[in-house]
Amino acid sequence: MTAVLPDAPQRTVSPLIQLHANDNVLVARAPIALGQELPEFGLRMRAQVPAGHKIAARRIAAGEPVRKYDTVIGAAMRDIEGGEHVHTHNLELIDFDRDPGFCEDVRPVDYVPEAERATFMGIVRPDGRVATRNFIGLISSVNCSATAIHHIAAHFTPERLAPYPNIDGVVAFAQTSGCGMSSPSEHFDVLRRTIAGYARHPNLGGVLIVGLGCERNQVADLVASQGLTLGSHVKTFVMQDTGGTRATIAAGIAAIEAMLPAANDVKRQPVSAAHLKIGLECGGSDGFSGITANPALGAAMDILVRHGGTAILSETPEIHGVEYMLTRRAISAEVGQKLLDRLAWWEEYTRGHNGQFNGVVGPGNQAGGLANIFEKSLGSAMKGGTTPLQAVYEYAEPIDKAGFVFMDSPGYDPVAATGQIASGANLICFTTGRGSMFGSKPAPTIKLASNTPMFTRLVEDMDINCGAVLDGEVDVQQMGQRIFEHILDAASGKKTKSEELGLGNHEFVPWHMGIVS
Structure with missing residues (x-):
């Protein structure tokens, strides 16, 4: 699909955009008034049309497919005259069989040789993963520990993080689930997979996972099922074992403080754009x-x-x-x-x-x-x-x-x-x-x-x-x-x-x- 946009001198003056020669609608570049004459398109506006909306390029018969970018986006509910506004009031969504055409448009990629690829200043982790940021993250296994991790993160103000200039911040990833849900289930698996994806994300220089203790998404099971490795980089707390809210917040602050020196010990270096996702x-x-x-x-x-x-x-x-x-x-x-x-x-x-x-x-x-x-x-x-x-x-x-x-x-x-x-x-x-x-x-x-x-x-x-x-x-x-x-x-x-x-x-x-x- 190639846009048939007018050349540069016309772009600033033409009120309508034709996206493909086969289209039967045009797009308003700016608001268009009722009765406005558009001689270059042979149209007289039959409605006031806001910017970004569609206008019939010609008469479209009832039931006829409406095409934008040479792609069917619906059918006319009734006869639509050239210059009419085409929108929800006269455009009907129609479903139709589409040929998936597997692999038919696959074209080889002209890859840039590795030595000539663009670079950025990234943070290379010990295992070779490349980060674009360097946060410490707190993750709740269940909504019941969400407030605790927010309090822990709030402790680390810019003033307290000033001695650690290579750390972008301490952030709490709280969520509203983790219990009151079917388990095992696809939902349960997705939640655990999501938490684990954040826990191992290269942009986190340290991770603390905090649970309540009685939730369905048990912290120990979460760690084991997702293959997470505990250590100086990833730690866990369970509030019912740690001593409650106040004790967990205090312990969490201490755990993050212990992570700060190692998390700060990074520097950016040139790396290939191939590391970007x-x-x-x-x-x-x-x-x-x-x-x-x-x-x-x-x-x-x-x-x-x-x-x-x-x-x-x-x-x-x-x-x-x-x-x-x-x-x-x-x-x-x-x-x-x-x-x-x-x-x-x-x-x-x-x-x-x-x-x-x-x-x-x-x-x-x-x-x-x-x-x-x-x-x-x-x-x-x-x-x-x-x-x-x-x-x-x-x-x-x-x-x-x-x-x-x-x-x-x-x-x-x-x-x-x-x-x-x-x-x-x-x-x-x-x-x-x-x-x-x-x-x-x-x-x-x-x-x-x-x-x-x-x-x-x-x-x-x-x-x-x-x-x-x-x-x-x-x-x-x-x-x-x-x-x-x-x-x-x-x-x-x-x-x-x-x-x-x-x-x-x-x-x-x-x-x-x-x-x-």
Whole structure:
């Protein structure tokens, strides 16, 4: 799918964007008034249309497929005349059979020779893992120990950490589950896998796991089942054994103080970009997300993959309807089928519920110009670029293959990002059109704005303005290069906007899949 954007001089003046020659809708670059004449497209506007929304390029008959980026996003509910607003009031979601075309679009990757690959200033752990940040983490096995770990983390103020300049902070990863749940169960396994993924994350220079004592997610069983090794780097406490709340907080503070000298004894050094694992997120998407930020991030991921790195696409409900774009790039039929199996699981999981997978996107998405999940998925999938799909992983499953991969997750951003970090992502790239205030630890988040007005309005939260593509300043590939360079800077320790704002202390949200009893 190649955008047919006008050349640079026209981009700043043309009110409409044609994304593909076969499309029967156009996208409004800016708000368009009722009755406005658009002679270059042979149209007279029959409605007032907000920026990012769709306009019929010609008459679309009732039942006719509506195409955007030469992809079917629905069908006309009724006859739609050229110049009409095309949105939820006249666009119907239709399901249809899609040929998965396993492996048909696999193209060889032009890898950069190892000696010539881009580098960043990373922290190399004794076992060879590479970190982009250096936190000490506290993890609760159950909600009942959440307050205790927050109190322990709060003790370590910037003043108290001043003698340890190589430590980025002490952060509490509290969660709301761990008991009152079915065990054994898939939900139980996912929770333990997520906790273990954080406990062994290279961005944590020390870890303390705190439990209550009577919960289903027993600390000793958690450690044993996940193959965690206790020692100076990973310690555990059980509140009922330690002496209660006050005693656990005191013991936790002492344990972290003992970890500080060794955790601080690190230095950054040049390492290959092949050590980067980037989680790809989008939230608060709008009609421009699939035109600017998402394809530009995809271009950056193509560069990263060429340099040996890993791009992790997730949010399974947000590829629904365009999954063939990924199955056709799968390196094998088995990889492609695994993705289809996850989608089939989601279809059953969401049956009978008004979830996004079943068609209805959020109010912010709709206000931004996205009519349904197929249209949203069309933009969301672009974050993964164009390289072959190497593997499909379960939520929070350790990622052991380089290149473009997929990790199953909900579309809810904190849950998806939590799973990506547990899988090994050491940085998150997050595109947004409406504006997201998300941040994450221990892996930092870079936020990419899809349009200039939002970037300007929320400049304290946004790292990169991909609206420059829409404004005619750069093309998608040039923006992709900018994003890649920004990734290298952030991985080297340059703080992102969300880090400067102190975000990430409350965004650890493991996936709740099952019952609460």
